[in-house]
Amino acid sequence: MGIYICAIVTKRIPINMKTNSIVLLVFHSLFLFLGESSSASHNGVYVVYMGAADSRNSSLRSDHAHILNLVLRRNDNALVRNYKHGFSGFAARLSKEDAASIAQKPGVVSVFPDPILKLHTTRSWDFLEYNSHVIIDSDRNTLSNSSSSSDIVIGIIDTGIWPEAASFNDKGMDPVPSHWNGTCITSKDFNSSNCNRKLIGARYYPSPGGDDTLASSVRDSVGHGTHTASTAAGSTVSVASYYGLAEGTARGGFPESRLAIYKVCSEFGCTGSSILAAFDDAIADGVDVLSLSLGPSPSFHPDLMTDPIAIGAFHAVERGIMVVCSAGNDGPYPNTVVNAAPWILTVAATTIDRDFQSNVVLGGNKVVKGEAINFSPLSSSPEYPLIYGETVRKSDMYIDEARQCHQDSFDESKVKGKIILCNGESDTLYPPTAIADTVKQAGGLGLVHITPDKNRGVASKYGDFPATTISTKDAPTLLQYVNSTSNPVATILPTVSVINYKPAPMMIYFSSRGPSTLSNNILKPDIAAPGVNILAAWLGNSTEEVPKGKKYSPYNIISGTSMSCPHVSGFAGRLKSLNPTWSASAIRSAIMTSATQINNMKTPITTDSGSLATPYDYGAGFITASGPLQPGLVYETSTVDYLNFLCYIGLNTTSVMVISRTVPTSFSCPKDSSSDLISNINYPSISISDFNKKGGVVNVSRTVTNVGEENEIEYSVAVDAPSGLNVKVIPDKLKFTKTSKTLSYQVIFSLTSTSLKEDLFGSIKWTSDKYTVRSPFVLAK
Template sequence: MKILKFKLLQMILFLIFCYMYVVAEAEEKNQKLRTTYVIHMDKSNMPASFDDHFQWYTSSLQSVSDSADMLYTYDNVIHGFSTRLTAQEAESLEKQPGIISVLPEVRYELHTTRTPEFLGLEKSEALFSTFEAESDVIVGVLDTGVWPELKSFNDTGLGPVPGGWKGECELGKNFNSSSCNRKLIGARYFSKGYEAEFGPINETSESKSPRDDKGHGTHTSTTAAGSAVSGASLLGFASGTARGMATKARVATYKVCWLGGCFGSDIIAGMDKAVADGVNILSMSIGGGDSEYYRDTVAIGAFTAMAQGILVSCSAGNGGPDSGSLSNVAPWITTVGAGTLDRDFPAYITLGSGKNLSGVSLYSGKSLSSSLVPLVNGANASESSSGSLCLTGSLIPAKVAGKIVICDRGGNAMAQKGVVVKDAGGVGMILANTEPYGEELIAEAQLLPSVTVGEKAGDVIKKYVSSDPNPVATINSGGTQLGVEPSPVVAAFSSRGPNPVTPEILKPDLIAPGVNILAGWTGAVGPTRLQSDTRRVSFNIDSGTSMACPHVSGLAALLKGAHPEWSPAAIKSALMTTAYSTYKNGEAILDIATGEPSTPFDYGAGHVDPVAALDPGLVYDANVEDYLGFLCALNYSTTKIKQATNKDFTCESGKIYSLRDFNYPSFSVPLRTSTEKGGGSDSTSTLKYSRTVTNVGTPGTYNVSVSSQISSVKIVVEPESLSFSEQNQKQSYTVTFTSSSMPSGTNKFASLQWSDGKHVVKSPIAFSWT
C-alpha cells in the first residue's frame, strides 16, 4: 500500500511538473511575442467603482493579461501607463471604455530636426568626406534677417572665411560687427523699397538692421546650413540635435523682407549684392513669380545669379491643392514643393459619447481639467455668418466661456484663432480642417489647450455637438512620435502644376520636407508670432514650402562642396533625376489633400534623395546660351530678353528654336484635343523631344526603359542605349510621343529612365490635353 501511495504521489508530482513546464514555456513564448505599448487613458472617464486611477489602470491591464506588469504610470503629459503586451492583448485592451489609444512604442533617439536622418544624411560617409570643400560653400539667404546669438551660428571648428568672400557685416540697430563670425560671415539689410511704400521703419517694433524680428529668416537659414546644436526642442517637442543640411557651409543673410512684406526693389538689391559678395547658393523662400519672366523680379535676379554659377533655390508657394498655383517657375530656378516627415505631435480628444479621436498639437502649458468640459461649435457661438472661422471679435463670450470651441481652419492664422477663443473666455480649442486642407495636420504652439484635426474627425465632432444637448469633451497631448507612416506625403498647401507661365516646363522640380520643421528662431517674438505670445524660444516648429526650400538649398551646398565644377543646372539635375516618387513597397507617394496617389504636377521629379544625388551617373546640363535659346523659343524679342536676363542677345533669324529641345531633366507635353485641331475622335499628333546627357560617373553603357500604362500615347526613345567612354562625355537622344486625342483637362503620366545597372537616371513625363 505504501509503495502504491508513493508511486501515486510521484505521478501527481510529475503531472504538476509537466503542467508548470508547459505553462512556463507558454509564458516564455508569450513574452517573446510581447512589445511595449503606451496606454493613453481618459482619466476623467474612470468608473465610480474605483478609488483611484492607479487601481483602474491595474484592473484594466489585468483584464487582458494576468502576467503583464506596468513599466510606468503617467499623470502629466498624458494619463495612463506603459506595459508589454501581445498584439492580441493590445487589441483587446483598446476596445475597453476609457482607453484613448494603445500606441505601439516607437524607438526614440537623441537626434535632429529629423530631416537629416529622414533624408539619409546620417548614414552617408561619402557626404561627410566633403567636410573641407563644404566649408568653402557660402549659402546666401534672402529673407527677414537673422538672430545671430543662436548656437546654430556657432563657428567652432570652422577655418578662416573663404578667400573669395567680399561681403560684410552691416551695422544697424541691435546689430554690430561682432554679430558675425566664421559661420555667419555676412549680414546686410535692404529697406528702401519698403520705406518708400510705408515710410520710415518704426524702430520701436522693427530693427533697421539685419536682425530678424519675425523668425522666418532665422528658421530658413538654420535649416539650410545651421551648426549642430544638441538638446534642441520647441517647448519639449521634437527633442534632439538640431542641424542644418550643410552644417559646415557658411551663411550670409540678406534682409529684404520686413513686417509689412517684401518689395521687389529690395529683393533685386539683395540679389545683386549677394552675387557681388560671392555666394554659391541663393535660398529664397519668397512667393510670387507667376508672371512672364521679364516681369518677375525674382526670375530676373535669378538669371543673373545662375549666369554667375550660383544655384537659386525658391519655394513653390503655398497655394495648394489648387492646380496651376505655382510661383517661381523659371527653368533656371530650382522650384521646391513640400512634403511631410515621419514625425508627428499627436494629441487626443475624448468626446462625451465615448468616441476617441486624434490630431496634433504643440501646446505645452497647463492641461485642461481631468473632467470633461462643455463643447461648442464656433458657428453657433457667433452672430457672424463666418463664426465657424473664429475671426477676431466674432465669438460671443457668454456662449464660449468655460468651453472648448470648435473652429474651422482658414480665414486667419491658426494661432490667432486660439487667441480669439481665449479672449472670449474659452478654455480650449479644436481646430478642424475644411475641404481644401483635407487630412493635412499642421501643428501650432497654441496659447491654450488645443488640437488640430483632419476634416473627417472634424465632421465627427461637429455631428456629435449638433446631436447631443450637452456636448462635452477633453483634450490631451501625446508628445513627439517618430516613425509615422506613410511618409513622405505631399502637403496639401504645397503649390501644384501645371506651370502657369510655360506649360512645357514641368514644375515644381521636386519636393522636400516642409511640414512641422524644427529650426532656429528669433528672440524678438514668440513661437506663434503673436503680440500676446510672450514666450521666447531658440527653436520653433514651422510649416510651408518656405521650410522645404532651404532643405534643397543646403543639399545643393553639399553637392557643390563635393563637385565644385558642377554648374547650377547639373546640381539641379542630380537632385531631380535621383528623387523618388514611390515608397519602398512600390506604391506612389500619397497626396494628403486627397488621400490618393500624387502625380508629377504635385511633386515634380519626386522627393529629394541627397545620398543618391551625390553620384547621379548622368546629368542634364545647361548653360546661359541654352536658357537664352529657351527664351527665343518663347518668341521673346531682344528687348524682352534684355529685360529678363540683362543680356544683349538677339535670336538668330532663320534658326528654329523649340521648347521641346530645351535640355530639362523632366518632360511636360501639352497636347491639343481633337476638337481644337478639327480632327475626329481618332486624331493623333506626333511630337519629338531631344535631350543631351553628360556622364559624370564612370564609363559605361546606359539602357533606356519607359514606364507607362497610357494607351493613348506611344513613346519611342532613340537610341535605346548610350555608351560613355570617359567622364564629361555627352550623348544625345530623342523621344517621340504619338498621342491620340483625349478630352480637354485630361492629365496622364509616365517616366523615362536610363540605367547602367548602378545608376538610375529618372525623368517624369506629364501629358496634358487642353
C-alpha cells in the same frame, strides 16, 4: 515723389495670429487697393534693367552712364539703387512719363514699377536619410555631422538673421575663405563681432521709402530669415526643441558651409529693387548657392523681364551660382507655381514622418485623434463640459455662425468654463487660431475644431490654450456623442510628437501647383522637399507668449514652401562642395533625376487629401539624401539653352545680346522661334503643351553627360507610359566611353487614340548596373 506700391500681404505669416481674420482680410484688400491707385496716379520707384554689367559692347555701358546721369541731373535724390556688379541698371524715383521715355532708349531691356513680393511661409534631415530609396555603397551616402568646414557659401535673401542663435556658431570651422569678397554691414544692433567663420557676410537694403524697419539693420525682426538660414546651413546643435516638442539634434542641410545674409524683406514684404541689389552684391561677393523663400503672388504675372527674381537669378546662374526658390503657398489650385524660370530650381513642400498630436478624450475614455501644438493644462481625465457652438449662440445670430464659432456669435454666459466644439468644415474665412481666440475671449475653456481634411497636416499653435483640430472623418463620433449624451464631457490632451508617422511624405495642400503660367513647356515645380512643421532657429526676442512653466524657446516650428526651399539649398551646397566643377544645371539634374515618388509605406506619394500626386504637384518627386551624390548622368542646360528660351518666349536677338554676358558673338534667335520649341531645351524633365494641336506626334531630344566613376558604362532605357500613349526612345541604349562622355537621344510621343482627353504623366528611365536616371514627362492636352 511717392513710392510705387504693388502690395501683397503674406497669407501665411509664421507667427501667432492674434488679429481678427476679417480685419486681416480688409487690411489685405486695402493694400491691394492702395497699390492699384498708386500705380495709376502717383510717381514712384521704377527699376531700369539694362542687361549684362560687363557686356563686350562698350556702347551699352555708355548708355547706362548716360541715362543714369540724365536722371541725376533732373533730381539728385532720384537714385535709389545702382546695379553694376552682376548686371546693369538702376532703381530710381521717376514720373510715369520719364519711365516710359527711358524704356525707349538704347540699351534698356525693360522698365517696370518696383514690386513688393511676399515671403513663402530637426527631424526633417533624418527623414530624408531614412526615406532614401536609392542605396549606394559609398562613404558619401549619408549627411555629415562633422565639425569641419567647407569654403562653400550659401546666400540667404530673406528677412535677415538673429546671429546669436546656436545654429550659427562657428566652432571647429576654418578661417573665412580667401576668395570671399563680401562684408558685414554694422548698425546699432549688429556689430562686426556678430559675424564669424560661419556667418561671413551680412548686408541689408533700406526701403526706398525709408520709413520701415527694413532700413535699420541686418538683424531679423520677423524670424523667417533666421529659420531658413538655419535650415539650409545651420551648425549642429545637439539639444533643440520647441518647448520640449520635436526634441533632437538640429542641423542644416550643409552644416559645414558658410552663410551670407542679404536682408531684403520686412513683415510688410520684399521690394523688387532690394532683391535685385542683393543679387548684384551676392554675385560680386562670391556666393555659391542662393536661397530665396519668397516670390510674387500667382495673381501677379510678371514676364521674365519685369520679374526681379528671374532677372537676378539669370545673371547669377550665368556665373555658375545655383539659385533655389520656393514654389509658393497658393495651392492646391493649378497654375499657382511661381519662380518658374528654367534657370531656377523651384521647390514644392511636403510633410515629413512626424506629427503633432493633441487628442480629445470623451466621456467613457473614448479617444479622438487631434492635431495641434498646445501645452494644455487640463486634466487627462474627461471631466470638462463639452458643448456644440450652435447650441450657445446669441439669439440674433445665424446658427451657421455659431456652429462655426465666428466672432460675437456666442452667448458668453453659456460658454464660460466649457470646451466648445466648432464645425469649420465649410469655413474658409476664419483660420483655427482665430477661432481659438474667439472661444477664449468668450470665456471658453478649450476648443475642438472640425477642419476639412484638405487643410490638415499643418499643426496650428495655441500656446497654453487647450485647442486641437480633428478631421471630418472623425467628426461624426464627436457629434453623435454630444447630441446623444445628457451631460457630455471631454478633455484636450497636451501635444506629443509622433515620429515614424505614415504615410510620409505627402504633398501638403498649400504648396503651389503647376502647370506654370510662364510656360507649359517647362515642368514646374522641379522637386519637393520637407516644408511642414519644420523646427529651426528663431528670434531671441520674439513676443510670442511663452507657455506657463516653460523657458523661452530659441527654436520655432513653422510651415511653408519657405521651409522646403532651404532644405534643397543646403543639399545643393553639399553637392557643390563634393563636385566643385559641376554647373548649377548639373546639380539641379542630379537632384531631380534621383528623386523618389514612393513614400515610407512603399506606395506612391499622395496629396494630403488622399489623391495620387502628379508631376504638377512635386515635379520630379521628393528629394533623396543619397541619390544626388552619385547621379550617374546629368542633363546640362547651357546658357545657349536659356538664351534660346528667351527667343522662344518672344525676345529678339538684339535684346538677348544685351542681357547675356557670355552670349556668343555669332548668336541669333532661331528663325522659327516659337513657344513649342521650349520642350527641346535640355531640361531634366519633359513637358509638352497643346499636344492635341500638334497632330498627335511630337519629337523631342535630350543630351546626357556621364559623371559616374566609370568611363565605360552602358545604360538601357525603360519607359513608364499611360495607356493610349506610345513612347519610342532612339537609341534605346547609351554606351559611354572615355572619349564619348556626352550622348543624345530622341523621344517620339504618339497617341493611339484621336486626342488627349486629359493631361498624361509618365517617365523615362536610363538604368545601368549601378545607376538609375529618371526624367518625368507631361503631355498637356
